[in-house]
Structure formats: structure tokens, C-alpha cells
Amino acid sequence: MFLAFQYPIEIPGVATMQFLKVAANAQRKARGEKEYTVPEFMKHVRAKAEALNINQDMLKRAVNVGFSGGEKKRAEILQMAVLEPSLCVLDETDSGLDIDAMRVVADGVNALRSPDRAMIVITHYQRLLDYIVPDKVHVLSDGKIVKSGPKELALELEEKGYANFVGQAA
Amino acid sequence: MNVMTTMTPAEQALGLTLPNRREEEWKWTDLRRFVERPYGAVVPADRKAVERLLAQSPFAGLKGPRLVIANGVVDEKLSRLAGVKLAKGAAAVAHEDVLLSLNNKLGVAGATLTFEGAVDQPVVIVFVTTGENSAVASRLHLDVAEGASASVIEVHLGEGAYLHNPVVSASIGKGARLDRVKVEQEASSAQHLSHLIATLGANAILNDFTLTAGAALSRQNVNVDFTGKGSNLRVNGSYLLTDSQHADTRLIVDHKVPHCTSRELFKCVMAEKARGVFQGKVIVRPDAQKTDGKQSSHALLLSETAEFDAKPELEIYADDVICGHGTTCGDLDHDHLFYLRSRGIPEAEARSLLVQAFLAEAIEAVENEQVREVLTEMIVERLV
Structure with a gap:
């Protein structure tokens, strides 16, 4: 399982590449798979990083330290791509992103979509859903799912607002 | 006047x-209480133990020149001295200090390494000490000639409950540079x-790093004197x-003297009941205008019972200087830990x-x- 944070924290002194490697190998160990060797891992990360517009320089820097909002979110998606989780939770990944950055992040997320992987995307806006087209939409109010529907439900919400649902939950 | 108290058996010895x-x-380090064993005379080092320890040295993989000092005596057979200028004896140093007095009292011939020109390969100096209840003194002088550059790695290893009192002096000539790494990994008891005493000539550089990981008690005195303008000092630990x-x-x-820069950075990790102390003093004499000095010490306490004491001091007699110091102390950041664990890291x-x-x-x-990597590996191994 993977949780993409709304506000990824900065960890000075831990290089992104080293962090990714330790995390990926911990996963593989837990799954009973062979750990990555350094060259294997470099190859694995590089391809994924390029797709997300993350350059080598960013990988050498400490985890999220001095990254812009967009860079942090891209780094989160890179972690997700490297760790290959079966369930992903994306918590307001769209906050603080401009249109271009949102597209890069969404492309990254879409590339990870597969029948073997579930994703929960948490957002307040339709905007992100133009890029990441959901299979199902659930409306959560006061900790309960108050309505479920197809992707059109999100469009309906965008038009009418949440007001109708807030009452129901109470 | 001090009233003479009764000497402890250790002091008498x-x-x-x-x-x-x-x-x-x-x-914070009551030596009178810490040193309680009546340490006896030095016995020759146990050859087998020395060889075993050398093989275990974190820098055993470095192929370059090596100087082995076993129980205070240069062991030429175990050393690799091709291209190294080694002489017997070490010049006296002009500092008053109990650790120097101890060194003189214990009496040791010492050795001098002279560096001329540019020496790329680091010289590994291994101090190996073995024996129960011996007080061992070592004495080494590093002479870095004018314009020369040198790199040394000092490793302290041992076996047994001994006291090791190494005194290293370094004279860094005009325009010369010395890179020194010290790894203190003495036996656990x-x-x-x-004591390190370094003197920097004009436009000289001293870049020093010490990793303190071994011994039950470790007290390290360091004196650095600037005697020529435009020099640069870094002491990290x-x-x-x-x-x-x-x-x-x-x-x-x-x-x-004026126009010198000094930087000290200490990062200390204490677990269990360990106690770390850092006392750093920067003196800026009346003539030392345009001095730029910064000192900081930071501690990470991994348990409730670990302790860190810091005493940063600035003694400034000049009026056109930049000087500062800072100290922090804390435990691991829980948010950092949570983030790493959320990525499946145990x-x-x-x-x-x-x-x-x-x-x-x-x-x-x-x-x-290469040296940095060895140090990092050592740390990782110790943390596992």
C-alpha cells in the first residue's frame, strides 16, 4: 500500500536515490523477492524518473529538500512507480499544482493503472479528474460514503456543489 | 595554592x-575518578593480536602507505613505508596540559613523518594497543613542509583494558595543506x-575529521594555533x-593573527546511557582582525538516559571579526520516521x-x- 501525501515532508541528509533503494529493497525482501543490485536499481529508477520529468540532479538531492510543490508531488509519484504497490491512496495530490505539473503527475498515475492495482484518489475538485478519469466516484461526508456513482457524478458535483450531501450525513 | 590530597593508587602508578x-x-570528565586502575608498565604488543586487529581495521582495504605503531613503538615489519619520510623522535611541543605531561611521564621515543611536495595517497597510521592494565603513550609529529600537501588517516584500535595516551603534533608550513581523518575505535574497556596540537603557517589549510566510536572513556584535547595570515581551518567530529x-x-x-577562517562542526549521537561532551573555545587575540569563526555542535539522543553537554565559548579581543556558535540537542524527528516507514522501510x-x-x-x-565511503560503511555497520 502506498500513501501519496498532500504535503510530503523534507528529510535533510537522506539522498532520494538511497531512500528509494532502501524502500524498494525492503518491499522486495518482504515479498520474498531478490533485492535489487545497484546497477539494476539505477536503471529501474532512471526510466521511471525520465517519464516524470525528474532529472538526475533531483535524485541526488536529499528527500524533498528544497523541492518546489510540483517537484515534491512528482517525487511522490516516482516513489509510487518504483515501489509498485497494489493499493495507492493519493491524498489531494492536486493541491499546489499548476496545470502543466498536474498533467505530468496524472500521466504518471495513469501509467501505473492496471487491473492488479487499486487507486483511491482524494480530491475536492473535478480538475484532477479530467486527467485521471475515475472508474467510480464516492462522496465522503463526515467519514461516511453518502453517494456512489460513475465518473459523471463528479461533474454533477462540480455543478451543484456538496451542499446536498452535507445535510444527509448529519 | 592547591592542598595536596592523597594520590590515588592509579595516580601513584x-x-x-x-x-x-x-x-x-x-x-564533565573527572579523570581522577575515571582512571581508577593502577596501570602498570607497558609490555610489548601481542604480535598475533596486532595482526588480527590490522586485518579488521576499517581501512585495511586501502593499499597505500601504512605506518603501524604498536604499543607506542613503530613496527617497521607491519608498516609499508615506501616513499614515506619517517624519522625517530618527535620535537617537544609548547603547550601546558596534563595529557602532555602524562605523555612525557610515560616516556616514549615517538616518530616524525615529513611531507614534501604533493602527496596524493593518504598515509594510514594505525595505533594498535594491546594488554591488560598497561598505560601506553604514543607520540607522533607530522611535518608538512612549505607548499606541501598531505593526507593522513589515524586509526586507533586495540584489545584489552588499557590506557592509551597518543599525542600527535602537526606543523603545517606556509601554503601547505593537511587533511587528517581520525577514527577512534579503541577496545571497549x-x-x-x-591530544592534537596543530600549528598553521600563513595561507595554510588544515581539514580535520574525527569519528569517536570506541573506548569506555575518550577524552580528546585539540589545540590549533594560527601563526600566519590567510589560513583556513576545519575541525569536524x-x-x-x-x-x-x-x-x-x-x-x-x-x-x-589576522585574516584566518575557522569552522568547527560536531555531530554527536548517543544511545543507551552514553554521554557526550563538547567543549569548544575560539580565542581571537587583539591582533587577529578580520577573523571569521563559526562553531556548532549538535547532538542526537537516542534514549532517555543518554546525555550531551556542550560548552561553546568565544573569547574575542579584536573588534572587527565575525564569530558565532550554536548548539542543538534532540531526538529523531518522528515525522521523518513516519514518512520513511510509510514507504515500507522497517x-x-x-x-x-x-x-x-x-x-x-x-x-x-x-x-x-573512498575514505568517506569507508567511514559511512563503518557507521552503518555500527548502527545495525
């Missing part, structure tokens, strides 16, 4: 009075009482202490990563990449 906590510098280890560094940087590994990250800043000063 060493032949001098040891400082106690009523002396400001020894406030040993006591390490060392890391402690990696656990159980009831006690390490105390007393550093005095003396700016006697807690122990996450903690180790964060400790490595904390220490990394101090190790960065080591410019030789």
Missing part, C-alpha cells in the same frame, strides 16, 4: 596527579586520552556512542538512515571519496 571535576575543563561510553572533546582554536532501518543523515554533514568535510 602513573606518577602524577590527575585533574578532577573541580577544574573547569574537567567538569579501554581509555583513550589524546562525530560521536557514535552507546552503552555507558563517555566521550569529551575539548577544542581550543587560537586566532593569533523501523530499525529507518532510524539507521536518519542517524546516517544526521552524521553525514560532519563527514562531508572529508574530501577523499
